Every structure is written in C-alpha cells, then in structure tokens.
Amino acid sequence: MDNRRNLYFYYPQDDELEQQLSPLFDLARKNGFSIVDRYQDANIIVSVGGDGAFLQAVRHTGFRQDCLYVGIAKSNEAGLYCDFNLDHYDEMVNTMMHAELEVRRFPVIDVLINGESKFQCLNEATIRSAIIKTIVIDVSIDGNHFERFRGDGLIVATPTGSTGYNKSTHGAVIDPKLPCFQVTELASLNNNRYRTLGSSFVLDKERTLKLEVIQDGNDYPVIGLDNEAYSIRNIKDLTITLSDKRVKTVKLKNNSYWDRVKRTFL
Known part of the structure; x- marks a missing residue:
C-alpha cells in the first residue's frame, strides 16, 4: 500500500461525526497518509456511514477506476460494503x-x-410506476421480445446489489464473482389474461436487456439508480448491460462476501 497514500473521506458534514473522525485523521497522518480535500487527488476514497454512504461515495466520485474504495460503518450500522x-x-x-x-x-x-443519458449502478436500477396504476413494460433480451410485464415495476440488480432491494422481493443472492445481472419483478400481474415469468432471472455479462415503457399514463415513472431517485421526463426505454467498469474495494483476508452475508442475514 506504499503507493496509495492520499485519502479522501466522504461523509455528511456533522460536528459530532467530525469529532469521532478526528482521532482517525490524526492516526492516518502519523502513519504517512495525506488527507486531501478533493476526491480527484485521492487514490483511496473512504466512505463513513454504512452501505448507503458507500454507494453515494462511489456515485459522487464518478465510479473511479484508478483508486480503491473503503467503507467504514458507524457503530449502529451494518454494511456489506x-x-x-x-x-x-x-x-x-x-x-x-x-x-x-x-x-x-x-x-x-x-x-x-x-x-x-448513461448512468452506472453498483447496486441496482429500478423502474416503478409513479402513479397508482399498473406500469406496462416490454422486456427484450438481445433484441428479442421476451415478455410484456404488468405490475408495480422491475429491479435490475448487480450481484452485490442482489442482497438489497432485490432480496427483499425474493430475488436470489448472487456471488459477486459471477459477471452477471438479475431481473426481479415487483408485484407482477398474473391471471388468465396476463402472464409474466413470475420469477427472477439472471443474465450473462454478454446480454443486453431493454425495457420499453408502454406510454399509457406512466410516461414519468420513477427511476432509481442505487439509492437515488431520478426525475426524468418522458421515459421511453432503458437499455441495461454489464459495464466494463469494476469498483475496487478492500477486504480483510478472512472476511469474504459470504462471511458478510452470513453475518448480516443469518
């Protein structure tokens, strides 16, 4: 780690938190680290505040490929990141x-x-109805129509995002070593007239998923990118692929992803 000495801390401005972080800043400086004010100057970006803060740190610093991200949870928080x-x-x-x-x-x-408009997500992208009405979405895989979805919306989750919103809607937990993404339904409408797959499905890294919103009053659905909602007018379609980017984070040798899943959920 000798060549990674510039630390940028991402956290909400709070006097109490500043006091808690002060000993950490002092210890870091005593051990030869520099604390920088601009994330562009850092090669280690440290988020403070659990998984939500980690997602915000990655998004607000541009999913940088030339640095490491480190997550610090506060005492009353747990975090898979x-x-x-x-x-x-x-x-x-x-x-x-x-x-x-x-x-x-x-x-x-x-x-x-x-x-x-192109965005990246570390956890998931969601599309949901913004009104009290079923949203209708044509789902295509690699240019081939797969199904017409009717329901509250869809979640497209990364492997690490599979333990979040996706899991709460009965999606599968995916090993992050698998380069893939998962599609999960939100309250799909299934009866004698309408039919969807009715379960989550996982797509390989080479697949292209396209979600086309049928314009029937849901022209302005809510788009969620990780833990942020975006107000984008007149949504017509979303095209989702696995990115070439990878977010590099640090881990303790004896703290695997599945160790963290066990500790969090079991």
Missing part, C-alpha cells in the same frame, strides 16, 4: 499499513435511458 467500523478505526490504518488486505472487484451495470 464496509469491512471496517468507526469504533475500531485503528484496525483500518494498521491493515492498510501492513498490506493485510485484498482487493475485491465488484461488477457495475450501465443504464442507458432513452438512448441518450
């Missing part, structure tokens, strides 16, 4: 000093809206 806890900040500095960590590479999905 966070290997460290603010109550034991000295462990983080000691680990980084002695190279007792490994690098994870988490898949990211690309989301192209209306063929114009």
Whole structure:
C-alpha cells in the first residue's frame, strides 16, 4: 500500500461525526497518509456511514477506476460494503499499513435511458410506476421480445446489489464473482389474461436487456439508480448491460462476501 497514500473521506458534514473522525485523521497522518480535500487527488476514497454512504461515495466520485474504495460503518450500522467500523478505526490504518488486505472487484451495470443519458449502478436500477396504476413494460433480451410485464415495476440488480432491494422481493443472492445481472419483478400481474415469468432471472455479462415503457399514463415513472431517485421526463426505454467498469474495494483476508452475508442475514 506504499503507493496509495492520499485519502479522501466522504461523509455528511456533522460536528459530532467530525469529532469521532478526528482521532482517525490524526492516526492516518502519523502513519504517512495525506488527507486531501478533493476526491480527484485521492487514490483511496473512504466512505463513513454504512452501505448507503458507500454507494453515494462511489456515485459522487464518478465510479473511479484508478483508486480503491473503503467503507467504514458507524457503530449502529451494518454494511456489506464496509469491512471496517468507526469504533475500531485503528484496525483500518494498521491493515492498510501492513498490506493485510485484498482487493475485491465488484461488477457495475450501465443504464442507458432513452438512448441518450448513461448512468452506472453498483447496486441496482429500478423502474416503478409513479402513479397508482399498473406500469406496462416490454422486456427484450438481445433484441428479442421476451415478455410484456404488468405490475408495480422491475429491479435490475448487480450481484452485490442482489442482497438489497432485490432480496427483499425474493430475488436470489448472487456471488459477486459471477459477471452477471438479475431481473426481479415487483408485484407482477398474473391471471388468465396476463402472464409474466413470475420469477427472477439472471443474465450473462454478454446480454443486453431493454425495457420499453408502454406510454399509457406512466410516461414519468420513477427511476432509481442505487439509492437515488431520478426525475426524468418522458421515459421511453432503458437499455441495461454489464459495464466494463469494476469498483475496487478492500477486504480483510478472512472476511469474504459470504462471511458478510452470513453475518448480516443469518
């Protein structure tokens, strides 16, 4: 880790949190790290505040490919992206000093809206009705029509995102070493007249998923990208693929993804 000495901390401005972080800043400086004010100057970006803060840090710093991301959870928070806890900040500095960590590479999905605006997601992209009315979406895979979905909406999750919103709607938990993404339904309408697959399905890294919104009053659905909602007028379609980007995070050697899943859910 000798060539990674510039730290940028991403956290909400809060006097109490500043006081909690002050000893960490001092310890980092004593061990030869520099704390920078601009994320562009950092080669390690540290989020403080659990998985939500981690997702925000990655998004607001542009899914950088030339740095490592580190997650620190506060004492009352748990996080699948966070290997460290603010109550034991000295462990983080000691680990980084002695190279007792490994690098994870988490898949990211690309989301192209209306063929114009492109976004990345580390967790998931969602499309939901913004009105009290079923949303109708034509689902195509590699240019071939698959189904016409009717329901509250759809979730497209990365492997790491599979433990979030996706899991709460009975989607599968996916190993992040698998380069793929998962599509899960939200309250699909299934009866003698309308039919969808009715279960989650997983797409390979080479697949292209297209979701076309049938304009029947749901012209302005809610688009969720990770933990942010976007107000985009006149949504026509979303094209989703697995990105070439990977978010690099640090992990303790004896703290695998499945260790964290077990600790969080079992």
